[in-house]
Amino acid sequence: MRYTYTLLLFALMAKTSFPQSMGTIEVNSDYTATLSFADSIVFIVIGNNPPLADKHFKFYDIYQSGKSCVIRGNDPKAPNTSITVKLENEKIWYGKLHFGDSTKIFYDFAKDENSKKVEKKIQEVATVQDKESKMKERMNSVLSDPIEYNTIGTIENSMTFQVGNIKNDENFTYFKLIIKNGTGSDYNIDGIYFKFVEGKRKGLKKDEAKIEERLRMVYETPITVVNAYKSIEIGYVIDRFTGSAKGTLVIQLREANGTRNPVIEISGEKILGVKVFEQKL
Numbered sequence: 001m002r003y004t005y006t007l008l009l010f011a012l013m014a015k016t017s018f019p020q021s022m023g024t025i026e027v028n029s030d031y032t033a034t035l036s037f038a039d040s041i042v043f044i045v046i047g048n049n050p051p052l053a054d055k056h057f058k059f060y061d062i063y064q065s066g067k068s069c070v071i072r073g074n075d076p077k078a079p080n081t082s083i084t085v086k087l088e089n090e091k092i093w094y095g096k097l098h099f100g101d102s103t104k105i106f107y108d109f110a111k112d113e114n115s116k117k118v119e120k121k122i123q124e125v126a127t128v129q130d131k132e133s134k135m136k137e138r139m140n141s142v143l144s145d146p147i148e149y150n151t152i153g154t155i156e157n158s159m160t161f162q163v164g165n166i167k168n169d170e171n172f173t174y175f176k177l178i179i180k181n182g183t184g185s186d187y188n189i190d191g192i193y194f195k196f197v198e199g200k201r202k203g204l205k206k207d208e209a210k211i212e213e214r215l216r217m218v219y220e221t222p223i224t225v226v227n228a229y230k231s232i233e234i235g236y237v238i239d240r241f242t243g244s245a246k247g248t249l250v251i252q253l254r255e256a257n258g259t260r261n262p263v264i265e266i267s268g269e270k271i272l273g274v275k276v277f278e279q280k281l
Contacts, residue, residue, distance in 0.1 A: 022095030022109060025083065026102035027060065027073040036068050038110040039089040044069060046097060047082035060097055067110065073099040132219075135172060138277060139219060139235045142167050142174040152270075154262050158182035161253055161262035164233060169277040172218060172237050179253070180231040187226040190256035192217075194238050196268075198247040215241055245269040 027033045041064055050058045059078035063070045069085070078099040085093040093109060142165050153162030160180035167174045181187045194217065199210035219237040226232050243249070247268035254261050 019092040019094050020109075022083070022085075022093050022107065024096045024098050025071060025107065026098045026100040026104065027071050028076075028099055028101065029073055031103050031105055032070050032072045033107060034068060034070050034105060035085070035107045036110050037085065037087055037091075037093070038067070039087040039091065040066050041069060042086045042088055045082075045084045048079055049081065059099070071097065073097075075099065135219060135237060138167075138169065138172075139174055139221070139237055142176050143221070143233055143235050145176070147176075147178075152264060152266055153178070154264055156262040157260050159187065159260050159262055160231075161264060163251070163264060163266065166271075166274045167277060168240055168274050170280050171240055173240050173274070175236045175238070175251075177234050177236065177251070177253075178231065179226050179234065181226040181228060184228045186228055187260060188256040188258070189224050189226070190254040192220075192236065192251065192253050194236075195250050196241055196243045196247055197250055198244060213241065213243075215239060243268045243271060245272055 022035070025033050025035070044062055044064060046057075046060055046062070049060050052058055057074070059073070059075050059081070061072045061074060063072075071083075076099055078097075080096055080098050083095050083097050087093070145165050145167075147164040149163050149165065153160060155161075159182065160178070162178040162180075163175065164178045165174075165176040177192075179187065179189075194215040196213045196215060197210055198213075215238045217236060217238050219235075221235040223232055223234045245268045249266040249268070249271050251264040251266070252261060253263075
């Protein structure tokens with residue numbers, strides 16, 4: 001009956017925390033087992049271990065404090081039984097107790113858990129780096145594509161600011177922008193911003209509602225200067241966004257220590273028709 005209760009208790013706890021196995025903990029009257037965990041112990045349950053009058057137990061004694069517990073075997077005839085440990089971090093550890101001849105006295109489950117955390121973090125970092133590498137490859141691909149758009153841009157103070165290509169994948173939107181400096185002074189790029197404006201249209205009254213969403217830039221090619229009478233192609237990647245056909249994408253270039261800040265406006269309808277990379281990152 002006690003064993004059934006332990007299994008039921010374990011089943012209820014497993015619904016809220018993924019259990020981890022301790023394997024078999026082997027003890028005897030000469031060699032105790034010290035179990036160390038990554039967080040403080042909330043409780044320990046042993047399946048078959050009747051209590052005695054002097055606060056000891058028939059088969060296995062347990063001494064618990066903080067993140068550790070010590071288990072001693074009392075009876076060579078002690079049956080194999082279950083042990084379940086719950087920690088304050090909601091982690092559940094389970095295993096079997098066995099009275100035997102093993103001389104192992106320390107079980108470092110904190111190290112096991114921390115090693116898994118480090119391994120998981122390394123995998124996460126590798127995944128992020130791999131996605132970033134593929135994202136940069138796609139940006140280079142868009143930069144190398146023939147110019148697709150020839151009519152999206154603006155000319156201001158002998159500066160041409162133009163969109164050459166736009167492409168989407170499941171996460172990002174990639175832009176190839178063209179800057180032609182028709183003046184005798186260098187153009188120093190201070191920055192660029194992208195925003196999507198819902199409801200923006202010609203003749204919009206000041207009191208009419210519009211919603212602006214600033215779009216996060218993820219990556220930009222490292223070009224900061226357009227020399228006099230030169231042109232460049234520069235790449236930008238932003239988070240892919242959702243906008244309606246009635247909205248407008250606004251791209252503004254800013255000049256460092258200058259007033260040449262050209263703006264491009266692209267209709268939401270054109271943005272909805274942008275080509276998409278076939279494969280996922």
